Amino acid sequence: MSRFLFGSILIGFLGIFPAQAQEVDSLGKYEPLGLHLGVSLNNALRTVLRTSDTNYGFQAGAVLGRYLAVVEYGWVELSRTSVSDAVNIADNPFEYTSQGSFFRIGPDVNLLINQKRSNFRADGDIIFFGLRFARAQLSDALNFETQDAVTDPDGNNNAFWPAQEITIQNSDKVATWFEMTAGMKVQLYRNIFLGYNLRFKFARNLLNDPALIPYEIPGYGFGSRDEQFRFDYYLFYRIPFKK
């Protein structure tokens, strides 16, 4: 499914290129035009709405002609406990905590020609496609009580093995992955921009085979998935170098 979706977006972008290739690009190829500093709105919103989560993400992008050199950083702290009215398959209480940080680095390319149809400079409204290498480091712990399906003559569980409370934890585990990203950035007012990044995350690698698969890898999402889509909204401030 995800491959199909990603294939679709690539085809969509490829459809842009032939028409735009005829346009005259008067801009220097890697001319420094400004700096974009952004904060992830959805991460901040999550921090506000979920008391058990602290989640921040920031992005800085140097505009070089139609390209952006992007660096992203963020950190996540979260805790999860069993939900009382859940359809918990094991019906056993648990507690999960995690904290860690991440960074991403990679280029974006602007695919949107300007209003004069003269160049693709990336310091204004843009529709972009980008690539990222990402790395996260986290520590997490899962505490839960085991349950045994074998029942005693009275029908009680834990007949073969008694209930045992176990804690599994990772300390400073490293995960790496790659991203293909696409999105839009639109000017709201003067140097204020609003944008979103759609990210396809793949080639996730958990180094050193952790016993506990992280529930959430900072910057990646669900740790048990080898690949996934994610979405980020950003509020940007542009520091222009050149008009």
Next chain:
Amino acid sequence: MEHNAFRYGKNHLGVIIALIFFAVAACEEPGDCTTDTTNIVRLDFIKLVNQGRQQEEDEIDTIRIFREGGNIFLEATTTGTVGLPLDPANDQTTLLVVRELRNTITLDTIVINYQREQTLISPECGPDQRFFNISPDNELSSFDSIRPLNPEVSQFPERANIQVFTCRLEMSNELQLRLNHTDDGDTIADTLIVNRVYANVGKPGDLRQNDTIPELGNVSVTVPLDPNRDQIAVFVEIAQDSVPFRQINVLYQLDTFQVPTCLVQDRYQIDSVWTGADSARLFDPAITEELLNINNPTNVQISLR
């Protein structure tokens, strides 16, 4: 003035729709609590007849399995299959296996090593634990062999995780010698009296004493072979005979034998059999079955008159 982004939107509506679709896809939450993981490891207890072919035994033991320190047991099915919960808090489980067959009880210990991997599926679904790299240890048991077959446990396994083999050792070190009293051609039914049958090796003493063999009847003698020799002499004392004893010589060889899932066994094979110089009373020595096996009633036969 029309905004650049809106103009682009008009011209590339498909791309915009695709982006919105991906945005929705990116917001999906895990909702499926179903997993295939379990801590139940499947063991198959297989009993073989060890005579050079993998033939399954008819008689299956009653098998009960306890965990170390526990008093609840799980019992194998009539086909020898049992699902055992692994210790979810450790990477090793020690199981006590009680086998019972015709009031004979055998106690064994099986140690199963494995790796665990935990994950939190979701707050709604709770934690999940996967057991894999299942590896049994046979050092503490008297089973012929314990073989890992499927390294990962699952709720719906296509095959057992571990096969436990018990082999009935069928090779024997006992030669079965049959003495046949032949028809001497007259009309009188004679009877032979064999006072003693004894051998030149093994424990001192008689293999048989005071046997009365009617005409066309026979008597079987079990003769233990010595692993340090390759020949044995058996002596037969016949009451009606003119000489003190008659001699039967048997030449044999010993090697070892093993089928893949069973322990090594000694294997005796008969090479030749012959009588002493005077064959008036003992004649026609013949090998009926070279291999000394508990299922072979006779290895060597010889005629008496």
